[in-house]
Amino acid sequence: MKIDGRQTSIEIKEELKLEIDQWVEQGGKRPHLAAVLVGEDAASMSYVRGKIKSCEKVGIVSTLIKKPASISQEELLDIIDDLNSNNEVDGYIVQLPLPGQIDEHTVTLRINPEKDVDGFHPQNLGRMMLGLDTFLPATPFGIVTLLDRYNIPTEGKHCVVLGRSNIVGTPLSVLLSRKRNPGNCTVTIVHSRTKNIKEILLQADILVAAIGRAAFVQSDMVKPGAVVIDVGINRVDDINAKRGYRLVGDVDYTGVSEIASFITPVPGGVGPMTIVSLLKNTLKAAQRKS
């Protein structure tokens, strides 16, 4: 069965719009998200556009701060300091990746954790580790929400996460092993140095692919009946496509969908859920301040 992230995200956005309208009617401040976009990376530009458009749909004010790829680290840190002290802005993101002259850790550490709606600051990641209230990183939050909305049982399941990035694989492995629902999974992380990846993937009741390699997971690597979550968004050349490329996930959808019990497509799976998670965090940031 296809897990329809697009449809689920539309439903959540409708719920969020109602919640935000109510919040504002009762005198609350309308939430405001800012996004900092550095350079002209086509994928980043497309993601940020999607985030801004979704803000409009739910009644969140948004500001886009666009800077050239040549920006210095000092200039970017000044922008972050301004956002930290701007009371109008409840939360903001700095879209990653950043150009080589800028150290991502330095940037992340400078973000006020109270405004870190990406949930990337060590304080927020640490709170997540401890199961305390925090801004959950958007993609893991979106995946957990999808599992919840589709009533997919996770307790006692073996979840194999393919990929150990700071923004997806590592935080997701923590979230799914926590003592709550969704959670209570037995989690294995596999990565580029793992031996016998295929053997381990075949043991997964829930398989999350987040390594950024087009169609890496083939049907002979998946246990029949497994739940497959595809986080990959890879561009592959396609002369028949309008833009000259098409988007594919880390999973070979055609083959794997025949044996999986549930599977997320690309596009229309995890991607739209990442955006609604960011919107939820932004509302939370606005509500926390009052």
Ligand code: GUN
């Ligand atoms: N680049 C890829 N995913 C993300 C995300 O969730 N947030 C930010 N800031 N950058 C990203």
